[in-house]
Amino acid sequence: MADVVSKSPTPTSNLISPNKKETSNLLLGRFEIGKLLGHGTFAKVYYARNIKTGEGVAIKVIDKEKILKGGLVAHIKREISILRRVRHPNIVQLFEVMATKSKIYFVIEYVRGGELFNKVAKGRLKEEVARKYFQQLISAVGFCHARGVYHRDLKPENLLLDENGNLKVSDFGLSAVSDQIRQDGLFHTFCGTPAYVAPEVLARKGYDGAKVDLWSCGVVLFVLMAGYLPFHDQNVMAMYKKIYRGEFRCPRWFSPDLSRLLTRLLDTKPETRIAIPEIMENKWFKKGFKQIKFYVEDDRLCNVVDDDGLMDNDDDTASM
Structure with missing residues (x-):
């Protein structure tokens, strides 16, 4: 599968203009697709921008036909399940999954600093x-x-x-x-x-x-x-x-x-x-280790700013 890889600053100059008449330039009416970040046998990963929030994301585009022919449907379902299970500040986040007749789309956190x-x-x-x-x-x-x-x-x-x-x-x-x-x-x-x-x-x-x-x-x-x-x-x-x-x-x-x-x-x-x-x-x-405190709200990670340790015993706070 293609990885979410960033080797350069946010590629805004490579975004497809939303002013063009073709509605295909906007993925599912929300995401403005930019440059190709990486590709694998069954998927390609693009930089994209949510036109409603301005947020930069990475979108993994998976070819359904190739997945079906390769017998990888269960593999894809397991990957989705795993990414939804492991929401942590030091793990690349899966924001949402969408599908059409021919494609599956993973909307993923865009990590700007590269490997x-x-x-x-x-x-x-x-x-x-x-x-x-x-x-x-x-x-x-x-x-x-x-x-x-x-x-x-x-x-x-x-x-x-x-x-x-x-x-x-x-x-x-x-x-x-x-x-x-x-x-x-x-x-x-x-x-x-x-x-x-x-x-x-x-x-x-x-x-x-x-x-x-x-x-x-x-x-x-x-x-x-x-x-x-x-x-x-x-x-x-x-x-x-x-x-x-x-x-x-x-x-x-x-x-x-x-x-x-x-x-x-x-x-x-x-x-x-x-x-x-x-x-x-x-x-x-x-040496110098600081525990990470966070919680999940509306399916998004939220960091806890807690210099005084007030959240240490809060059941809604996960920490490692």
């Missing part, structure tokens, strides 16, 4: 910057896991940055939910990106979705701090061997606390790999 991958491709990040992104990633992932959602393809290419430098998890195309777990309590689908895949996925004996996501988070953190992958080889099978054996070294500029955390995240044994509650209490992780 985290583009940032780290320029070189390793400062520790405080990497820590902030990792804190936001863990907040989002923990929120998903608490709702029975497992991403299964976490990597810098699927982590976007907004105009304020905040991280947003995107592309839930390979994600799974708890009701897909087999009787043994594990997932069995082989998926993910080779350099970020956990060793138990390679073993093909079933895996815990939460543990697999945390391994990927560990690889992401290593990449942010080192500027390169912990497990790398030109030959994919050779790289898989390194992953399976846990063969990596932390560079000399990693602090002892960071190295210890990464050793726990990249533990080849899922049963002893660090879990979210322990990460939240980790010394390196906790």
Whole structure:
């Protein structure tokens, strides 16, 4: 599926003029379609503007015929269900879903800052910057896991940055939910990106979705701090061997606390790999960490400005 990707400022200059006579220029009478942001086998993603509110959004346009031929109807329904389940400030939001006879439209949050991958491709990040992104990633992932959602393809290419430098998890195309777990309590689908895949996925004996996501988070953190992958080889099978054996070294500029955390995240044994509650209490992780408080109203996320902590015990407030 096509991702919601932004690599440039808001492309207003590429918008189709609403003054033209053709009503087709306005999608469903509300959205002024702009430039193509990305595309995949079954979908294209465009920048668009809501002419009533002026809000910039991304619209994923899915070809119904291709979905039907590919037997992906259930997959699309699951993706919609997942995106509606995981409304969090550090997750790209699905605003609405619309359909015509030939197309399905996802109206999604437009994230202006582009991929985290583009940032780290320029070189390793400062520790405080990497820590902030990792804190936001863990907040989002923990929120998903608490709702029975497992991403299964976490990597810098699927982590976007907004105009304020905040991280947003995107592309839930390979994600799974708890009701897909087999009787043994594990997932069995082989998926993910080779350099970020956990060793138990390679073993093909079933895996815990939460543990697999945390391994990927560990690889992401290593990449942010080192500027390169912990497990790398030109030959994919050779790289898989390194992953399976846990063969990596932390560079000399990693602090002892960071190295210890990464050793726990990249533990080849899922049963002893660090879990979210322990990460939240980790010394390196906790430095400067601020809990995110928010609530959902009229199907939209609302942040809570609460410097005095007055909302800490409010049942209507979710926090991570």
